Amino acid sequence: MDPNTRGPEEYGHDGDGHASRPRPSRDPLTPDFGQHTPALARTVRLVSGDHLLTVNPVDGSEIELCPPTERPERPAKRTPEARAEADRAARPPVPAGPAQPAQPLLGRQDEREQLVRLLARGRSVCLIGPAGSGRTSLLDLVAEDCADLAPDGVVRLVGYHRTTADLLHDLFHAVYDAPLHRPEDDELRALVGEIGAVVVVDDLEIGGAALDELLDATPECAFLFGATPDAPAPSADSAVEEVVLSGLDRAGGVEVIERAVGRVLTEEEANWAGDLWFESEGLPLRFVQAGALLRQRDQLRATAGAVDEFGVFEDARPLASPLDAAADESEEIPLPSLGEAAAPAPLLAARLSASARATLRFAVALGGEVPHQAHLPALVGDTHADAALGELVACGLVSPVGTRYRLAAGVQTQLEAAGYADDVAARAHTAAQHYAWWAGHPSVTPERVCAEADAILAALAVTVPATERPAEGEEATAVQLARTAAPAFAAGLHWSAWEQALHEGAEAARLAGESADRAYFHHELGVLALCAGQLDRARSELEASVGLRGALADKRGTVAGRRALALVADRSGDVPGLAALMAAEEVPDARHEEPAPAPRRITAALPSAPPTAPTVVTSRPSPSPAHRGRGGLRGLAKRNLVAAGAGALLVAVLGTVVTLGATSNNDATDPSDQVGVTPSASVGVDDGDLGADNPGDDTGNGDTGVATSRPTDPGPDGAMGTSDDPTAAGVEPTPGASSSHSSGSGGSSPTPTESSSSSPTPKPSSSTSSSPRPSGSSSTSTSPSPSGSSPGPSESPSSSVPSTASNSVSSAPVSPTTASQSSTGTPATADSSDPVI
Numbered sequence: 001m002d003p004n005t006r007g008p009e010e011y012g013h014d015g016d017g018h019a020s021r022p023r024p025s026r027d028p029l030t031p032d033f034g035q036h037t038p039a040l041a042r043t044v045r046l047v048s049g050d051h052l053l054t055v056n057p058v059d060g061s062e063i064e065l066c067p068p069t070e071r072p073e074r075p076a077k078r079t080p081e082a083r084a085e086a087d088r089a090a091r092p093p094v095p096a097g098p099a100q101p102a103q104p105l106l107g108r109q110d111e112r113e114q115l116v117r118l119l120a121r122g123r124s125v126c127l128i129g130p131a132g133s134g135r136t137s138l139l140d141l142v143a144e145d146c147a148d149l150a151p152d153g154v155v156r157l158v159g160y161h162r163t164t165a166d167l168l169h170d171l172f173h174a175v176y177d178a179p180l181h182r183p184e185d186d187e188l189r190a191l192v193g194e195i196g197a198v199v200v201v202d203d204l205e206i207g208g209a210a211l212d213e214l215l216d217a218t219p220e221c222a223f224l225f226g227a228t229p230d231a232p233a234p235s236a237d238s239a240v241e242e243v244v245l246s247g248l249d250r251a252g253g254v255e256v257i258e259r260a261v262g263r264v265l266t267e268e269e270a271n272w273a274g275d276l277w278f279e280s281e282g283l284p285l286r287f288v289q290a291g292a293l294l295r296q297r298d299q300l301r302a303t304a305g306a307v308d309e310f311g312v313f314e315d316a317r318p319l320a321s322p323l324d325a326a327a328d329e330s331e332e333i334p335l336p337s338l339g340e341a342a343a344p345a346p347l348l349a350a351r352l353s354a355s356a357r358a359t360l361r362f363a364v365a366l367g368g369e370v371p372h373q374a375h376l377p378a379l380v381g382d383t384h385a386d387a388a389l390g391e392l393v394a395c396g397l398v399s400p401v402g403t404r405y406r407l408a409a410g411v412q413t414q415l416e417a418a419g420y421a422d423d424v425a426a427r428a429h430t431a432a433q434h435y436a437w438w439a440g441h442p443s444v445t446p447e448r449v450c451a452e453a454d455a456i457l458a459a460l461a462v463t464v465p466a467t468e469r470p471a472e473g474e475e476a477t478a479v480q481l482a483r484t485a486a487p488a489f490a491a492g493l494h495w496s497a498w499e500q501a502l503h504e505g506a507e508a509a510r511l512a513g514e515s516a517d518r519a520y521f522h523h524e525l526g527v528l529a530l531c532a533g534q535l536d537r538a539r540s541e542l543e544a545s546v547g548l549r550g551a552l553a554d555k556r557g558t559v560a561g562r563r564a565l566a567l568v569a570d571r572s573g574d575v576p577g578l579a580a581l582m583a584a585e586e587v588p589d590a591r592h593e594e595p596a597p598a599p600r601r602i603t604a605a606l607p608s609a610p611p612t613a614p615t616v617v618t619s620r621p622s623p624s625p626a627h628r629g630r631g632g633l634r635g636l637a638k639r640n641l642v643a644a645g646a647g648a649l650l651v652a653v654l655g656t657v658v659t660l661g662a663t664s665n666n667d668a669t670d671p672s673d674q675v676g677v678t679p680s681a682s683v684g685v686d687d688g689d690l691g692a693d694n695p696g697d698d699t700g701n702g703d704t705g706v707a708t709s710r711p712t713d714p715g716p717d718g719a720m721g722t723s724d725d726p727t728a729a730g731v732e733p734t735p736g737a738s739s740s741h742s743s744g745s746g747g748s749s750p751t752p753t754e755s756s757s758s759s760p761t762p763k764p765s766s767s768t769s770s771s772p773r774p775s776g777s778s779s780t781s782t783s784p785s786p787s788g789s790s791p792g793p794s795e796s797p798s799s800s801v802p803s804t805a806s807n808s809v810s811s812a813p814v815s816p817t818t819a820s821q822s823s824t825g826t827p828a829t830a831d832s833s834d835p836v837i
Contacts, residue, residue: 042442044491047072048531049184051567057487059556060523060545063530063564075178075191083153086174090156092400095390096373103259106284107252108138111243115142115224118241119198120149124215124223126204126234129245131409132285135226136202136400138245142224143200150222152197158402159204159225161454164214166496167206168192171199171218173493182493182531189217196220203401207232211240247282250274256284260291261298269294269335276341285408288396289344293336296351300333345414348395355380356388360397360407364420365427366458368407370398372451378434403451428462432481435459440484446492449485453497456485460504467511478508479517486524499528519548523561530564535572542568 044055052066078086105112111127118125119142129135143154155174157167168188172178175195183191195218204227206214211234215223225240234240248256254273258265265273273290280286340347349360358380363370370392376385389405392398398405407415415421435456439449449456463478470476482505489498502525509518526541546561568574 042487042491044180044446044487046180046182046491046493048182049187051531053490053527053531055487055490056560057483059554060520060560061487061490061527062560063527063567065567072178072181075176075181077152077175078177080153082177083155083175087154087156090158090174090403092403092405093373095387095393097387097390100390100394103256105134105137105141106255107248108134108141108245111138111245112141112145114243116145118243119146119222119224122222123241124225124239125241125243126225126227127243127245128227128229128231130228130283132283132399133245133247134284135245139200139202139224139226143198146198146224150197152195154198154200157199157201159201159206159227160401161205161496163496164206164210167201167214168217169493171195171221180491180493182495192218193220198222198224200224200226202226205231208235211235212238215240247280248277248284248287249282250277253277253280253282253284253287256287257291257294260288261294265294272335272338272341275338279338279342285396285399286341289348290341292348292395293341293344296348297333297335300351343410343414345397345411346418348397349415349418349420352391352395353388355382355385356391358382359385359388359392360415361420361423362427362431363398363407364412364415365424365462366431366455367461368412369455369458370405370407371431371455372404375434375438375452379431404454424462425466428459429477431455432459432463432477436477436481436484439481439488444488446488449488450492450494450497453489453494456481457497457500457504460485460501460508464504464508464511467508469511469513476508476512476514479505479512479514482508483517483520486521490524490528495528495531499525502528515548516552516554519545519552519554519557522548523557523564526561526568527564530568530571535568539565539568539572 042057046053046055047066047070050066051063052070054062056062115125115127115138127135127139143156147154152175155171157170157174159167162170169182172183172188172192175197176191199218199221201223202225204211204225207227211232215238223240234242253276254265254270257269257273273287276286276290336344336347349357352360355376359370359376362379370389371379373386373389376388377383379385380388389398393405397408397411399408435452438444439456460478460481463481467476467478482501486498486501486505489495489501502521506518506521506525509515509521522541523545526538526545529535529538529541542561542565546558546565549557549561
């Protein structure tokens with residue numbers, strides 16, 4: 001609904017013409033039995049390097065290559081106003097309740113000036129001091145002094161549980177305005193290399209090569225680190241100056257106590273403070289806690305009349321005015337012993353309100369993480385429990401760490417010894433239930449969930465090992481918390497917390513027997529590994545997820561997993577070639593016409609005994625297609641390669657055919673080119689007929705002559721139609737052609753005579769002559785003179801010239817010689833009175 005433009009839905013009907021839903025009752029106690037529309041899943045689209053990531057808390061995140069239209073532009077740096085707002089957001093919240101007076105930092109002026117001088121020269125400094133030495137307060141003062149030293153101002157970061165990559169990304173987002181954008185490593189280093197700022201990193205936990213990597217990536221920045229003595233030291237080549245923070249002197253410790261109490265200490269209290277200074281080695285935190293003990297002692301010494309006069313609650317007495325020596329002896333309370341002053345946490349907690357003590361129990365259960373003050377009323381069950389954080393800060397039981405609070409140094413151990421860890425499991429379970437509901441609420445932004453990341457992860461670390469199979473219709477608390485918090489961490493770009501939540505959720509789902517949730521966590525781990533460039537790990541996680549979802553018949557989840565796997569294969573170039581496919585297919589498919597090869601067997605190390613039973617030969621069934629290891633990308637790639645090879649072969653064959661056809665038409669005497677438009681069936685130059693049988697002289701007696709047969713034996717020389725070919729039995733060779741015979745030649749050599757004819761229908765001119773049948777020789781050797789084996793077509797119908805040969809046509813049996821001459825193209829002479837066929 002637009003507050004400026006009233007729409008049709010505000011006048012009793014919706015824009016689609018249907019009646020609007022009933023107006024809700026004004027009475028909040030009246031139940032609404034109508035059907036409520038389920039809340040939509042909160043999906044976020046962000047760019048990570050070359051990938052477009054859609055965080056989907058239901059089916060799993062979807063990842064793809066980022067289209068050019070979705071790629072963000074080069075990020076711009078924040079304005080000074082935006083940097084100031086980001087700096088305020090990076091500080092811990094102000095506790096609820098009365099404002100506490102700011103305590104000045106005592107005895108640290110020399111260290112403060114030294115740090116400012118080194119930073120002004122562009123040097124990086126590491127301030128080393130134990131927990132409780134006032135290191136964080138000194139860093140805040142130095143940051144204020146260096147606000148105008150660098151063009152990009154001062155950037156505050158937290159090094160607690162942060163790696164080098166986390167610090168680089170935090171620095172990038174603190175300086176650049178790039179929402180929903182997580183650049184890849186190369187782009188990230190190029191952008192942070194242009195940052196010129198004084199970077200303050202408290203609670204640093206990295207050193208050595210990791211710290212050198214951070215310094216090399218940011219050459220234009222001057223760093224001010226804060227670390228404890230047990231933190232990894234910088235390398236010798238890092239050129240990082242070290243400043244050691246020592247404890248306060250005795251006078252400084254007494255002054256801290258007097259400022260905390262608000263009065264001058266008595267002689268007894270001053271001596272007690274001196275003994276405490278000797279035992280604590282001058283740590284300022286011990287003097288703050290000692291001042292809180294004296295302040296509580298003064299409150300307990302107040303008379304009941306003062307309580308009635310001010311009208312305050314009995315368990316929170318007001319701070320009494322400085323007491324004189326004439327106070328009532330019945331209200332005299334002794335000073336705490338030196339042991340109680342050395343471990344003051346149990347005594348301080350015993351004199352706090354019930355809400356503050358409950359908050360301490362939750363902090364102990366969460367490993368020292370104090371929930372945000374906005375969550376305390378829901379966790380404790382008291383609407384005013386948010387004021388408990390102020391009590392804890394005033395007593396020195398908690399200390400700021402970034403945007404949150406943690407138990408101060410040594411407080412965790414002291415409270416556990418006092419019995420505050422008896423109900424750790426129940427407190428952690430309560431916190432996990434609350435955070436699971438809160439992190440999944442649509443009104444909670446991912447940034448707020450990321451601010452509570454340490455408390456959420458601490459709750460998971462306690463509840464996951466105790467996870468059991470839930471009852472029917474219930475869900476494991478640890479699994480539910482991981483399912484709701486992990487997508488928020490991903491959308492808030494807190495990916496180290498995202499990875500830890502996914503690992504904890506996968507373990508909780510395994511213990512609870514939730515296969516669907518386990519598949520979701522494996523899918524998210526695969527997507528995270530793909531974004532980080534860890535392709536082998538991404539493949540294994542995604543394959544595990546696809547397998548689980550395939551068993552659950554989760555179609556949408558399986559599709560999302562296969563898409564991510566395809567992207568992994570594309571990014572790694574894992575498309576198998578022909579050699580890889582042949583190597584993978586060790587046992588190929590058996591064809592129908594050949595037996596299937598036997599699968600490989602393992603040869604025994606020891607010789608086996610010969611078989612005693614007779615060997616039975618049976619047919620081995622071919623392996624089932626399901627056991628050949630095919631399908632998926634390998635099967636698809638093989639089919640594509642086979643299709644591509646077949647296409648290439650077809651193109652090669654077609655090219656060869658076209659080339660041969662283009663180059664084979666170079667013979668000028670090609671018979672196919674001699675055919676005219678109106679070819680004639682005439683006799684050629686060298687032929688005597690048209691290849692048809694010529695009719696002989698019919699005697700009219702119906703005698704067809706003696707049956708003859710063509711010789712089938714080639715004779716000694718192995719060639720058909722020669723003189724040495726044997727003749728069939730009962731057949732007498734007779735020369736059938738009239739040719740010029742030479743006496744004693746034993747053969748005939750016909751010589752065709754060319755004649756010209758202008759008749760359209762050429763008629764062979766031949767003279768018939770009889771020659772006596774030779775006697776005295778049973779075999780006649782003929783040597784025909786071939787004049788052409790096949791008639792060539794004429795270019796015009798009248799250009800064919802028949803050859804004249806004197807052949808004798810009779811009804812006598814045809815001799816083999818005549819058959820041989822006919823087969824070799826020697827023309828036979830037809831009678832002039834016979835029609836030409």
